[in-house]
Amino acid sequence: MAKCPSDNVFYRDLNWHYPKIVRGEGIYLYDEDGKDYIDGCSGSAVANLGHGNKEVAEAMKKQAETIAFTHLSRFTTDAIKNLADKVAALTPGDLNKCYFVSGGSESTETAVKMARAYFLERDGVTSKFKIIARWNSFHGNTIGALSMTGHVARRKKYDPYLADFPHIAAPYCYRCPYDATYPECGVKCAYALEEEILRQGPENVAGFIAEPVIGSAAPGVHPPKEYYSIIREICNRYDVLMIIDEVMAGFGRTGKNFGIDHYEVVPDMLTTAKGMSSGYSPLGATIVKDKIYEVFAKGSGKFIHGHTYGGNPLSCAVGCAVLDIIEKEKLVENASIQGEYLMNKLQKLYDYPYIGDIRGRGLMIGIEFVKDKATKEPFDVKKDVKGLVTRKALDHGLVVYPGGGSVDGVRGDHFLLAPPINITRAEVDELFDRLDKAIKETCEELND
Numbered sequence: 001m002a003k004c005p006s007d008n009v010f011y012r013d014l015n016w017h018y019p020k021i022v023r024g025e026g027i028y029l030y031d032e033d034g035k036d037y038i039d040g041c042s043g044s045a046v047a048n049l050g051h052g053n054k055e056v057a058e059a060m061k062k063q064a065e066t067i068a069f070t071h072l073s074r075f076t077t078d079a080i081k082n083l084a085d086k087v088a089a090l091t092p093g094d095l096n097k098c099y100f101v102s103g104g105s106e107s108t109e110t111a112v113k114m115a116r117a118y119f120l121e122r123d124g125v126t127s128k129f130k131i132i133a134r135w136n137s138f139h140g141n142t143i144g145a146l147s148m149t150g151h152v153a154r155r156k157k158y159d160p161y162l163a164d165f166p167h168i169a170a171p172y173c174y175r176c177p178y179d180a181t182y183p184e185c186g187v188k189c190a191y192a193l194e195e196e197i198l199r200q201g202p203e204n205v206a207g208f209i210a211e212p213v214i215g216s217a218a219p220g221v222h223p224p225k226e227y228y229s230i231i232r233e234i235c236n237r238y239d240v241l242m243i244i245d246e247v248m249a250g251f252g253r254t255g256k257n258f259g260i261d262h263y264e265v266v267p268d269m270l271t272t273a274k275g276m277s278s279g280y281s282p283l284g285a286t287i288v289k290d291k292i293y294e295v296f297a298k299g300s301g302k303f304i305h306g307h308t309y310g311g312n313p314l315s316c317a318v319g320c321a322v323l324d325i326i327e328k329e330k331l332v333e334n335a336s337i338q339g340e341y342l343m344n345k346l347q348k349l350y351d352y353p354y355i356g357d358i359r360g361r362g363l364m365i366g367i368e369f370v371k372d373k374a375t376k377e378p379f380d381v382k383k384d385v386k387g388l389v390t391r392k393a394l395d396h397g398l399v400v401y402p403g404g405g406s407v408d409g410v411r412g413d414h415f416l417l418a419p420p421i422n423i424t425r426a427e428v429d430e431l432f433d434r435l436d437k438a439i440k441e442t443c444e445e446l447n448d
Protein backbone atom coordinates (compact mmCIF):
# COMPACT_ATOMS: atom_id res chain seq x y z
CA MET A 1 0.00 0.00 0.00
CA ALA A 2 1.27 3.45 -0.83
CA LYS A 3 1.86 5.91 1.98
CA CYS A 4 -0.96 8.38 2.28
CA PRO A 5 -0.34 11.61 0.37
CA SER A 6 1.35 14.17 2.54
CA ASP A 7 -1.13 16.52 4.08
CA ASN A 8 -1.44 17.88 7.60
CA VAL A 9 -3.76 15.21 8.92
CA PHE A 10 -2.35 12.80 11.50
CA TYR A 11 -4.07 9.63 10.33
CA ARG A 12 -4.44 6.46 12.40
CA ASP A 13 -2.38 4.38 10.04
CA LEU A 14 0.30 6.22 8.15
CA ASN A 15 0.86 3.25 5.88
CA TRP A 16 -2.70 3.13 4.63
CA HIS A 17 -3.81 4.80 1.44
CA TYR A 18 -6.97 6.71 2.31
CA PRO A 19 -9.28 7.10 -0.69
CA LYS A 20 -10.91 10.52 -0.64
CA ILE A 21 -14.67 10.26 -0.26
CA VAL A 22 -16.51 13.15 -1.87
CA ARG A 23 -20.12 12.18 -1.18
CA GLY A 24 -22.43 9.50 0.11
CA GLU A 25 -25.93 8.40 -0.80
CA GLY A 26 -27.82 5.66 0.96
CA ILE A 27 -25.57 2.63 1.42
CA TYR A 28 -23.00 4.01 -1.07
CA LEU A 29 -19.88 6.10 -0.66
CA TYR A 30 -18.24 7.70 -3.71
CA ASP A 31 -14.57 8.60 -3.96
CA GLU A 32 -12.96 11.37 -5.98
CA ASP A 33 -12.46 9.04 -8.96
CA GLY A 34 -16.15 8.18 -9.02
CA LYS A 35 -15.68 4.68 -7.62
CA ASP A 36 -18.58 3.52 -5.47
CA TYR A 37 -18.27 1.52 -2.27
CA ILE A 38 -21.07 -0.20 -0.41
CA ASP A 39 -20.65 0.87 3.21
CA GLY A 40 -20.98 -2.68 4.48
CA CYS A 41 -20.16 -1.70 8.06
CA SER A 42 -21.74 1.78 8.29
CA GLY A 43 -18.30 3.14 9.20
CA SER A 44 -18.18 1.24 12.48
CA ALA A 45 -21.88 0.41 12.84
CA VAL A 46 -22.67 4.11 13.00
CA ALA A 47 -24.32 5.33 9.78
CA ASN A 48 -27.50 3.34 10.36
CA LEU A 49 -29.59 5.51 8.02
CA GLY A 50 -26.92 5.48 5.35
CA HIS A 51 -25.46 8.62 3.86
CA GLY A 52 -26.82 11.90 2.52
CA ASN A 53 -30.14 11.78 4.33
CA LYS A 54 -31.95 15.02 3.46
CA GLU A 55 -34.42 14.88 6.34
CA VAL A 56 -31.62 14.72 8.89
CA ALA A 57 -29.74 17.50 7.09
CA GLU A 58 -32.88 19.65 7.19
CA ALA A 59 -33.29 19.05 10.95
CA MET A 60 -29.63 19.99 11.47
CA LYS A 61 -30.03 23.21 9.51
CA LYS A 62 -33.16 24.18 11.39
CA GLN A 63 -31.58 23.53 14.78
CA ALA A 64 -28.32 25.29 13.87
CA GLU A 65 -30.29 28.35 12.83
CA THR A 66 -32.34 28.27 16.05
CA ILE A 67 -29.79 27.37 18.72
CA ALA A 68 -26.83 25.08 18.09
CA PHE A 69 -25.11 25.15 21.45
CA THR A 70 -25.99 25.73 25.05
CA HIS A 71 -24.06 24.29 27.96
CA LEU A 72 -25.95 21.54 29.74
CA SER A 73 -24.74 22.77 33.12
CA ARG A 74 -26.96 25.84 32.76
CA PHE A 75 -29.74 25.44 30.22
CA THR A 76 -32.03 22.96 28.59
CA THR A 77 -33.80 23.10 25.21
CA ASP A 78 -36.69 21.37 23.45
CA ALA A 79 -34.25 19.32 21.38
CA ILE A 80 -32.66 17.82 24.51
CA LYS A 81 -35.98 17.14 26.24
CA ASN A 82 -37.58 15.69 23.11
CA LEU A 83 -34.70 13.33 22.52
CA ALA A 84 -34.82 12.06 26.11
CA ASP A 85 -38.56 11.38 25.74
CA LYS A 86 -38.07 9.55 22.46
CA VAL A 87 -35.25 7.43 23.90
CA ALA A 88 -37.23 6.63 27.07
CA ALA A 89 -40.11 5.39 24.90
CA LEU A 90 -37.79 2.87 23.20
CA THR A 91 -35.80 1.53 26.13
CA PRO A 92 -36.97 -1.50 28.10
CA GLY A 93 -38.61 -1.20 31.55
CA ASP A 94 -37.99 1.95 33.53
CA LEU A 95 -34.71 2.82 31.84
CA ASN A 96 -35.85 6.38 31.29
CA LYS A 97 -33.29 8.91 32.39
CA CYS A 98 -30.79 9.99 29.75
CA TYR A 99 -27.43 11.50 30.58
CA PHE A 100 -26.26 12.86 27.23
CA VAL A 101 -22.67 12.70 26.05
CA SER A 102 -20.86 12.86 22.70
CA GLY A 103 -19.83 9.30 22.01
CA GLY A 104 -19.35 5.72 23.14
CA SER A 105 -16.29 6.08 25.36
CA GLU A 106 -17.88 8.99 27.15
CA SER A 107 -21.01 6.98 27.69
CA THR A 108 -19.23 3.91 29.15
CA GLU A 109 -17.02 6.07 31.38
CA THR A 110 -20.10 7.96 32.54
CA ALA A 111 -21.62 4.61 33.54
CA VAL A 112 -18.55 3.77 35.63
CA LYS A 113 -18.59 7.05 37.49
CA MET A 114 -22.34 7.01 37.89
CA ALA A 115 -22.27 3.49 39.36
CA ARG A 116 -19.69 4.59 41.93
CA ALA A 117 -21.56 7.82 42.68
CA TYR A 118 -24.85 5.89 43.02
CA PHE A 119 -23.55 3.74 45.89
CA LEU A 120 -22.02 6.77 47.56
CA GLU A 121 -25.31 8.65 47.29
CA ARG A 122 -27.47 5.71 48.29
CA ASP A 123 -25.74 4.57 51.44
CA GLY A 124 -22.41 6.31 51.63
CA VAL A 125 -20.60 3.09 50.74
CA THR A 126 -17.10 4.00 49.67
CA SER A 127 -15.80 0.52 48.91
CA LYS A 128 -18.23 -0.35 46.09
CA PHE A 129 -16.44 0.91 42.99
CA LYS A 130 -15.14 -2.00 40.93
CA ILE A 131 -16.66 -2.73 37.54
CA ILE A 132 -16.26 -6.26 36.20
CA ALA A 133 -15.97 -6.50 32.42
CA ARG A 134 -15.34 -9.32 29.93
CA TRP A 135 -12.53 -10.37 27.64
CA ASN A 136 -13.27 -10.05 23.93
CA SER A 137 -14.95 -6.74 24.52
CA PHE A 138 -14.58 -3.15 23.45
CA HIS A 139 -15.90 -0.25 25.51
CA GLY A 140 -13.83 2.60 24.08
CA ASN A 141 -10.34 4.00 23.76
CA THR A 142 -10.13 6.59 26.54
CA ILE A 143 -8.17 5.35 29.54
CA GLY A 144 -11.14 4.34 31.71
CA ALA A 145 -13.04 2.76 28.84
CA LEU A 146 -9.90 1.01 27.65
CA SER A 147 -9.33 -0.33 31.17
CA MET A 148 -12.70 -2.06 30.87
CA THR A 149 -12.05 -3.17 27.32
CA GLY A 150 -11.01 -6.80 26.99
CA HIS A 151 -8.95 -6.55 23.82
CA VAL A 152 -5.25 -7.20 24.32
CA ALA A 153 -3.99 -5.55 21.12
CA ARG A 154 -5.79 -2.30 21.89
CA ARG A 155 -4.62 -2.29 25.53
CA LYS A 156 -1.04 -3.43 25.23
CA LYS A 157 0.84 -0.21 24.49
CA TYR A 158 -1.12 1.73 27.09
CA ASP A 159 -1.03 -0.89 29.78
CA PRO A 160 0.88 1.29 32.30
CA TYR A 161 -2.05 3.71 32.38
CA LEU A 162 -4.83 1.19 32.72
CA ALA A 163 -6.78 0.79 35.92
CA ASP A 164 -7.51 -2.61 37.42
CA PHE A 165 -10.90 -3.71 36.10
CA PRO A 166 -11.48 -7.46 36.60
CA HIS A 167 -12.45 -9.43 33.50
CA ILE A 168 -14.33 -12.69 33.01
CA ALA A 169 -14.47 -14.82 29.86
CA ALA A 170 -16.91 -13.89 27.09
CA PRO A 171 -19.75 -16.21 25.99
CA TYR A 172 -17.85 -17.11 22.84
CA CYS A 173 -19.51 -20.42 21.96
CA TYR A 174 -17.43 -21.09 18.84
CA ARG A 175 -14.34 -20.97 21.04
CA CYS A 176 -15.87 -21.87 24.38
CA PRO A 177 -13.53 -20.75 27.18
CA TYR A 178 -14.52 -23.92 29.06
CA ASP A 179 -14.11 -26.17 26.04
CA ALA A 180 -17.74 -27.19 26.41
CA THR A 181 -20.81 -27.23 24.19
CA TYR A 182 -24.16 -25.59 24.78
CA PRO A 183 -26.47 -26.63 26.45
CA GLU A 184 -24.40 -29.27 28.28
CA CYS A 185 -22.02 -26.46 29.35
CA GLY A 186 -24.66 -25.23 31.81
CA VAL A 187 -23.82 -21.67 30.69
CA LYS A 188 -20.75 -21.66 32.95
CA CYS A 189 -19.63 -18.39 31.39
CA ALA A 190 -22.59 -16.61 33.04
CA TYR A 191 -21.94 -18.13 36.47
CA ALA A 192 -18.32 -16.95 36.12
CA LEU A 193 -19.67 -13.54 37.10
CA GLU A 194 -20.69 -14.83 40.51
CA GLU A 195 -17.25 -16.38 41.05
CA GLU A 196 -15.58 -13.08 40.16
CA ILE A 197 -17.86 -11.04 42.39
CA LEU A 198 -17.04 -13.35 45.30
CA ARG A 199 -13.34 -13.18 44.47
CA GLN A 200 -13.42 -9.37 44.51
CA GLY A 201 -15.83 -9.20 47.44
CA PRO A 202 -19.42 -8.10 46.72
CA GLU A 203 -18.88 -5.09 49.00
CA ASN A 204 -16.32 -3.85 46.45
CA VAL A 205 -18.21 -4.45 43.20
CA ALA A 206 -20.41 -1.69 41.77
CA GLY A 207 -21.19 -3.04 38.32
CA PHE A 208 -20.81 -5.51 35.50
CA ILE A 209 -20.54 -4.30 31.90
CA ALA A 210 -21.09 -6.34 28.75
CA GLU A 211 -22.03 -5.93 25.09
CA PRO A 212 -25.28 -7.78 24.30
CA VAL A 213 -23.87 -8.73 20.90
CA ILE A 214 -20.10 -8.30 20.75
CA GLY A 215 -18.87 -5.67 18.33
CA SER A 216 -15.31 -5.18 17.17
CA ALA A 217 -13.58 -7.60 19.59
CA ALA A 218 -15.40 -10.72 18.33
CA PRO A 219 -18.08 -9.43 15.99
CA GLY A 220 -21.53 -10.97 16.12
CA VAL A 221 -20.80 -13.23 19.10
CA HIS A 222 -23.82 -13.41 21.39
CA PRO A 223 -24.68 -15.70 24.28
CA PRO A 224 -27.32 -18.41 24.65
CA LYS A 225 -30.83 -17.29 25.56
CA GLU A 226 -30.59 -17.74 29.35
CA TYR A 227 -27.22 -15.99 29.76
CA TYR A 228 -28.49 -12.51 30.57
CA SER A 229 -31.26 -13.64 32.93
CA ILE A 230 -28.58 -15.52 34.91
CA ILE A 231 -26.45 -12.36 34.88
CA ARG A 232 -29.46 -10.30 36.00
CA GLU A 233 -30.11 -12.66 38.89
CA ILE A 234 -26.46 -12.62 40.01
CA CYS A 235 -26.36 -8.82 39.84
CA ASN A 236 -29.53 -8.63 41.97
CA ARG A 237 -28.15 -11.08 44.53
CA TYR A 238 -24.97 -9.08 45.10
CA ASP A 239 -26.36 -5.57 44.64
CA VAL A 240 -24.28 -5.03 41.51
CA LEU A 241 -25.49 -2.77 38.68
CA MET A 242 -25.98 -4.47 35.33
CA ILE A 243 -24.60 -2.21 32.61
CA ILE A 244 -25.25 -3.15 29.00
CA ASP A 245 -23.08 -1.51 26.37
CA GLU A 246 -25.40 -0.82 23.43
CA VAL A 247 -23.03 1.61 21.72
CA MET A 248 -22.95 -0.62 18.65
CA ALA A 249 -26.03 -2.80 19.05
CA GLY A 250 -28.51 -0.11 20.10
CA PHE A 251 -31.21 1.66 18.11
CA GLY A 252 -32.24 -1.14 15.83
CA ARG A 253 -28.99 -2.60 14.56
CA THR A 254 -29.75 -6.14 15.80
CA GLY A 255 -33.39 -6.20 14.68
CA LYS A 256 -34.72 -5.08 18.09
CA ASN A 257 -34.56 -1.60 19.61
CA PHE A 258 -31.69 -2.76 21.81
CA GLY A 259 -29.54 -5.87 21.74
CA ILE A 260 -30.61 -6.78 25.28
CA ASP A 261 -34.25 -6.91 24.11
CA HIS A 262 -33.46 -10.31 22.56
CA TYR A 263 -33.08 -11.56 26.13
CA GLU A 264 -36.11 -9.87 27.72
CA VAL A 265 -34.02 -8.63 30.61
CA VAL A 266 -34.01 -5.08 31.99
CA PRO A 267 -30.51 -3.89 32.94
CA ASP A 268 -29.82 -0.97 35.28
CA MET A 269 -27.93 1.12 32.74
CA LEU A 270 -27.52 1.24 28.97
CA THR A 271 -24.58 2.94 27.32
CA THR A 272 -25.35 4.21 23.81
CA ALA A 273 -23.96 6.31 20.95
CA LYS A 274 -23.31 5.55 17.24
CA GLY A 275 -26.71 4.68 15.71
CA MET A 276 -28.49 7.19 17.93
CA SER A 277 -27.40 9.98 15.58
CA SER A 278 -26.47 7.69 12.69
CA GLY A 279 -23.17 9.56 12.50
CA TYR A 280 -24.68 12.88 11.43
CA SER A 281 -23.36 14.48 14.62
CA PRO A 282 -21.47 13.10 17.64
CA LEU A 283 -23.98 11.89 20.22
CA GLY A 284 -24.30 9.35 23.00
CA ALA A 285 -26.20 8.75 26.22
CA THR A 286 -25.96 6.78 29.41
CA ILE A 287 -29.52 5.74 30.14
CA VAL A 288 -30.43 4.69 33.65
CA LYS A 289 -33.35 3.31 35.58
CA ASP A 290 -35.60 5.69 37.46
CA LYS A 291 -34.45 4.14 40.74
CA ILE A 292 -30.87 5.25 40.07
CA TYR A 293 -31.94 8.76 39.16
CA GLU A 294 -34.13 8.98 42.27
CA VAL A 295 -31.20 8.15 44.51
CA PHE A 296 -29.38 11.20 43.13
CA ALA A 297 -32.56 13.29 43.30
CA LYS A 298 -33.15 12.39 46.94
CA GLY A 299 -29.44 12.63 47.76
CA SER A 300 -27.11 15.47 46.93
CA GLY A 301 -28.93 16.22 43.68
CA LYS A 302 -25.59 16.27 41.90
CA PHE A 303 -23.67 13.99 39.60
CA ILE A 304 -20.24 15.54 39.44
CA HIS A 305 -19.29 14.75 35.86
CA GLY A 306 -19.88 16.17 32.39
CA HIS A 307 -18.41 16.98 29.02
CA THR A 308 -18.59 20.24 27.09
CA TYR A 309 -20.59 18.89 24.16
CA GLY A 310 -22.82 16.56 26.16
CA GLY A 311 -26.44 17.24 25.32
CA ASN A 312 -25.75 19.96 22.78
CA PRO A 313 -28.99 20.91 21.02
CA LEU A 314 -27.62 20.33 17.53
CA SER A 315 -26.72 16.68 18.15
CA CYS A 316 -29.96 16.15 20.06
CA ALA A 317 -32.01 17.52 17.15
CA VAL A 318 -30.16 15.09 14.89
CA GLY A 319 -30.96 12.27 17.32
CA CYS A 320 -34.66 13.22 17.25
CA ALA A 321 -34.73 13.23 13.44
CA VAL A 322 -32.90 9.89 13.26
CA LEU A 323 -35.22 8.18 15.75
CA ASP A 324 -38.28 9.57 13.94
CA ILE A 325 -37.05 8.13 10.65
CA ILE A 326 -36.26 4.76 12.24
CA GLU A 327 -39.83 4.61 13.54
CA LYS A 328 -41.56 5.98 10.44
CA GLU A 329 -39.69 3.71 8.04
CA LYS A 330 -39.91 0.66 10.34
CA LEU A 331 -36.17 0.20 10.20
CA VAL A 332 -35.88 -2.00 13.27
CA GLU A 333 -38.12 -4.52 11.52
CA ASN A 334 -36.11 -4.02 8.33
CA ALA A 335 -32.87 -4.81 10.17
CA SER A 336 -34.44 -8.05 11.36
CA ILE A 337 -35.80 -9.02 7.92
CA GLN A 338 -32.73 -8.08 5.88
CA GLY A 339 -30.45 -9.46 8.58
CA GLU A 340 -32.10 -12.85 8.31
CA TYR A 341 -31.99 -12.70 4.52
CA LEU A 342 -28.30 -11.76 4.56
CA MET A 343 -27.46 -14.41 7.16
CA ASN A 344 -29.10 -17.08 4.99
CA LYS A 345 -27.12 -16.00 1.95
CA LEU A 346 -23.89 -15.91 3.94
CA GLN A 347 -24.19 -19.63 4.70
CA LYS A 348 -22.84 -20.19 1.18
CA LEU A 349 -19.51 -18.78 2.33
CA TYR A 350 -18.96 -21.91 4.42
CA ASP A 351 -18.08 -23.58 1.11
CA TYR A 352 -14.80 -21.68 1.20
CA PRO A 353 -12.01 -23.49 3.02
CA TYR A 354 -11.15 -20.77 5.54
CA ILE A 355 -14.50 -19.52 6.77
CA GLY A 356 -14.83 -20.84 10.32
CA ASP A 357 -17.78 -19.08 11.87
CA ILE A 358 -20.58 -16.77 10.76
CA ARG A 359 -22.70 -15.40 13.62
CA GLY A 360 -24.72 -12.39 14.55
CA ARG A 361 -28.09 -10.85 15.12
CA GLY A 362 -30.01 -8.68 12.68
CA LEU A 363 -27.56 -6.57 10.72
CA MET A 364 -24.66 -7.06 13.12
CA ILE A 365 -22.81 -10.04 11.72
CA GLY A 366 -19.29 -11.33 12.24
CA ILE A 367 -17.28 -13.63 9.98
CA GLU A 368 -14.22 -15.40 11.37
CA PHE A 369 -11.41 -16.98 9.36
CA VAL A 370 -9.60 -20.16 10.40
CA LYS A 371 -6.68 -21.98 8.87
CA ASP A 372 -8.22 -25.32 9.72
CA LYS A 373 -11.96 -25.77 10.08
CA ALA A 374 -11.67 -28.99 12.08
CA THR A 375 -9.26 -27.66 14.72
CA LYS A 376 -10.34 -23.99 14.43
CA GLU A 377 -6.68 -23.06 14.35
CA PRO A 378 -6.30 -19.40 13.37
CA PHE A 379 -3.87 -18.06 10.78
CA ASP A 380 -0.44 -16.78 11.72
CA VAL A 381 -0.74 -13.01 12.26
CA LYS A 382 2.02 -12.47 9.70
CA LYS A 383 -0.46 -13.56 7.00
CA ASP A 384 -2.59 -10.51 7.90
CA VAL A 385 -5.77 -12.20 6.73
CA LYS A 386 -7.93 -9.40 8.08
CA GLY A 387 -5.93 -6.87 6.07
CA LEU A 388 -6.08 -9.05 2.99
CA VAL A 389 -9.85 -9.46 3.04
CA THR A 390 -10.32 -5.74 3.72
CA ARG A 391 -8.27 -4.81 0.66
CA LYS A 392 -9.98 -7.40 -1.54
CA ALA A 393 -13.38 -6.10 -0.41
CA LEU A 394 -12.38 -2.50 -1.13
CA ASP A 395 -11.14 -3.55 -4.59
CA HIS A 396 -14.65 -4.86 -5.22
CA GLY A 397 -16.28 -1.75 -3.78
CA LEU A 398 -17.26 -3.03 -0.36
CA VAL A 399 -16.24 -1.66 3.04
CA VAL A 400 -15.99 -4.15 5.90
CA TYR A 401 -14.74 -3.58 9.45
CA PRO A 402 -11.77 -5.86 10.12
CA GLY A 403 -10.41 -6.94 13.50
CA GLY A 404 -8.17 -9.47 15.13
CA GLY A 405 -6.99 -11.05 18.34
CA SER A 406 -10.20 -12.80 19.28
CA VAL A 407 -8.50 -16.17 19.84
CA ASP A 408 -5.69 -15.33 22.25
CA GLY A 409 -5.39 -11.57 22.14
CA VAL A 410 -3.14 -11.71 19.08
CA ARG A 411 -4.34 -14.37 16.66
CA GLY A 412 -7.79 -14.58 15.11
CA ASP A 413 -8.99 -12.76 11.98
CA HIS A 414 -12.51 -11.54 11.58
CA PHE A 415 -14.61 -8.74 10.16
CA LEU A 416 -17.90 -7.11 10.97
CA LEU A 417 -20.70 -6.69 8.48
CA ALA A 418 -23.13 -3.99 9.59
CA PRO A 419 -24.63 -2.18 6.62
CA PRO A 420 -27.13 0.67 7.09
CA ILE A 421 -30.35 -0.70 8.59
CA ASN A 422 -32.43 0.76 5.74
CA ILE A 423 -30.67 -1.51 3.23
CA THR A 424 -33.04 -3.10 0.69
CA ARG A 425 -33.16 -6.74 -0.38
CA ALA A 426 -31.65 -5.89 -3.78
CA GLU A 427 -28.83 -4.02 -2.05
CA VAL A 428 -28.20 -7.03 0.21
CA ASP A 429 -27.83 -9.12 -2.97
CA GLU A 430 -25.31 -6.66 -4.34
CA LEU A 431 -23.40 -6.53 -1.06
CA PHE A 432 -23.25 -10.31 -1.00
CA ASP A 433 -21.98 -10.54 -4.59
CA ARG A 434 -19.14 -8.13 -3.84
CA LEU A 435 -18.30 -9.95 -0.61
CA ASP A 436 -18.35 -13.35 -2.28
CA LYS A 437 -15.78 -12.16 -4.84
CA ALA A 438 -13.58 -10.70 -2.08
CA ILE A 439 -13.67 -13.91 -0.01
CA LYS A 440 -13.01 -16.07 -3.05
CA GLU A 441 -9.89 -14.07 -3.92
CA THR A 442 -8.77 -13.97 -0.29
CA CYS A 443 -8.99 -17.76 -0.05
CA GLU A 444 -7.19 -18.20 -3.38
CA GLU A 445 -4.36 -15.99 -2.19
CA LEU A 446 -4.15 -17.88 1.10
CA ASN A 447 -3.86 -21.13 -0.89
CA ASP A 448 -0.78 -19.86 -2.73
Ligand SMILES: Cc1ncc(COP(=O)(O)O)c(C=O)c1O
Pocket residue numbers: 044103104105106108138139140141211215216245246247248273274
Ligand atom coordinates in the same frame (compact mmCIF):
# COMPACT_ATOMS: atom_id res chain seq x y z
C1 LIG B 1 -19.55 -1.50 22.21
C2 LIG B 1 -18.77 -0.22 22.11
N1 LIG B 1 -18.62 0.54 23.20
C3 LIG B 1 -17.93 1.70 23.17
C4 LIG B 1 -17.35 2.14 22.01
C5 LIG B 1 -16.57 3.43 21.99
O1 LIG B 1 -17.26 4.38 21.26
P1 LIG B 1 -16.53 5.70 20.70
O2 LIG B 1 -15.56 5.25 19.66
O3 LIG B 1 -17.66 6.52 20.17
O4 LIG B 1 -15.86 6.36 21.85
C6 LIG B 1 -17.47 1.38 20.84
C7 LIG B 1 -16.84 1.82 19.58
O5 LIG B 1 -16.69 1.09 18.63
C8 LIG B 1 -18.20 0.17 20.90
O6 LIG B 1 -18.34 -0.61 19.82
